[in-house]
Amino acid sequence: MTDLATGPVFTDDYWREPFAVLGEVREQAPVREVELPEGGTTWLVTRYADARSVMADPRFVKDFRNSLPEEQRANVPGLPAPAGLMMLLNDPPVHTRLRKLVVKAFTVRRVAALRPRIETIAAALLEGMPGDAAVDLVADYAVPLPMAVICELLGVPVDDRDAFGAWSKTMIDEGPDEGKQQASASLAAYLGELVERKRAEPDDALISALIEVSEEGDALSTDEIVAMGMILLIAGHETTATLITTAVEAMLRDPALRDRLAASESDALRAAIEEFLRWGSPIAHAPLRFAAEDVDFDGVVIPRGALVTVSLAAANHDPARFERPDDYEELRDTTGHLAFGHGLHFCLGASLARLEAEVALRTLLDRFPAFVAGSDVPLERRRSVLVNAWARLPVVLDPDAVDGSA
Structure with a gap:
């Protein structure tokens, strides 16, 4: 393994064993500047405290303009x-x-009411899978379930x-900026059209609820609702899909836990x-922040x-x-x-x-x-700094059916 006090962090070693690599970084240089896979650098903070x-x-701010001298902010577009x-x-x-308005629509009651529908979707997905042959639990279950729910x-x-x-x-995922920009633009354009359709024909779904919420005459704009839809889609289904496959992979390695x-x-x-x-x-690294002033961590200064x-x-x-954190x-x-997460940006969709x-x-x-593992081939992780996810997870759901057909 490379010198993780100064060398690159997001290498093949990281994609194979992210927690081991991050553990070495935490021990050698718990606050340090690192190169990102797609270019540029960030200061990586690894200790819990x-x-x-x-x-x-x-x-530490989210809007980069708030890290600029006050006299410059007005002249810099967001x-x-x-x-x-x-x-x-x-x-x-x-x-x-934004959060005050969104919380009025994205309520605990609305989330709890989804349970019967989630149960129906999960059962239907499993119903269509063969028990006696390997299936990819990522593509066939962990991803489509939260995608359907969102x-x-x-x-x-x-x-x-x-x-x-x-x-x-x-x-x-890791990839060219052009592709990411095109995907973002396509998603935003689609959601914008969807919001306008819901304005004309409201229903019981969240977008219609977001259109309706107001606070002392204030309401969400179309762009603000589109932004919320993008966050829900990306953070919502990615987090849950990764959580599901993380749990199943742990049970594949430990049948007693299963x-x-x-x-x-x-x-x-x-x-x-x-x-x-x-x-x-599931979310390996929280989205970027900016230091609004020099901040000292035990002698290491983030500028x-x-x-x-x-x-x-x-x-x-x-x-x-x-x-025993690795257990x-x-x-x-x-x-x-x-x-x-923690603080102001604690995940709205945690429940x-x-x-x-x-x-x-x-x-x-x-x-x-x-259920048991469906392959002896070592699993591969998605090359994403944001999520800590398996690319595939082959599983045989009913090994007794395999034995019975032999």
């Missing part, structure tokens, strides 16, 4: 809409206003869901999911204006916070894990991701409690 501090510190209107890329008071939540027609998934994957969870009650499964969130850290990336994966495996322990006290994972895993374990 530092990560939590950065996400709650107003000196990101173009709709991307520039995403809550994730804004600071108070803009972020405060699309139903937003009111996206069934025929358009494959395009949604393709745009999201292009925007997140058996315990198959026999577990709901509370035990929900607790296990919290440990999967910590241990697997004003620098890009800053919080490594949620490294923080969640910090032995200073969690004992999966479903009875662990996971209080304070950072899988959904939905937890619900989808619970239903997906319960449905899978109830129908196929003895």
Whole structure:
């Protein structure tokens, strides 16, 4: 392994063993500047205490203009809409206003009401899979389930869901900027048209609810609703799909864990999911921030204006916070894990991701409690700095059926 105090971090070693590489970075240089795979550099923060501090510190801003001297800000344009209107890329008071309005539509009650529909989607997906041959649980279950849920939540027609998934994957995975820009533009254009259709013909879906919400005469614009739809699509289905496959991969390596969870009650499964969130850290690195002034970390100074990336994966495996952090322990006290971030930008869809994972895993374990690995070939991770995801996950759902047909 290279010198991780000064050398490159996102190498083939990282894609094979991200937690091991990040652990070395945390030990050798817990706050350091690193090269990104697609060019440019960012300051990577890897210790739990530092990560939590950065996400709650107003000196680290989301809108890069807020890192500039005040007299320069008015003359520097922000990101173009709709991307520039995403809550994730804004600071108070803009972020405060957007979140206050969105929360009125994206309620706990609306999320909880999705459970029966999520159960139906999960059952239908499994119903169509062969039990006696290897299936790719990523492509056939973990991705289409949250994709269908997000699309139903937003009111996206069934025929358009494959395009949604393709745009999201292009925007997140390592690849040329031109492709990412085209995918983002296509997604934004589609959502803009969808919002206008919902204005003309409202329904019970979230986009119509976002159109309707207001606060003292203030309402969300079309571009602001499009920005929210983009965030829900990308963050919503990617996080959940990765969480599901992280859990299944852990059970493939530990059949006793699979058996315990198959026999577990709901509370035990929900607790296990919290440990999967910590241990697997579906969002490996929180989206970029900017230092609004020089900030000192034990003698290492992040300079004003620098890009800053919080490594949620490294923080969640910090032995200073969690004992034996690289071990999966479903009875662990996971209080304070950072899988959904911390502070103002704590994930708005956390409750939905937890619900989808619970239903997906319960449905899978109830129908196929003895599933096993479908290949001896080592698994490969997606080359994405943002998500910590498997590219494929071959699984034989019913090994007894395979034996019976031999």
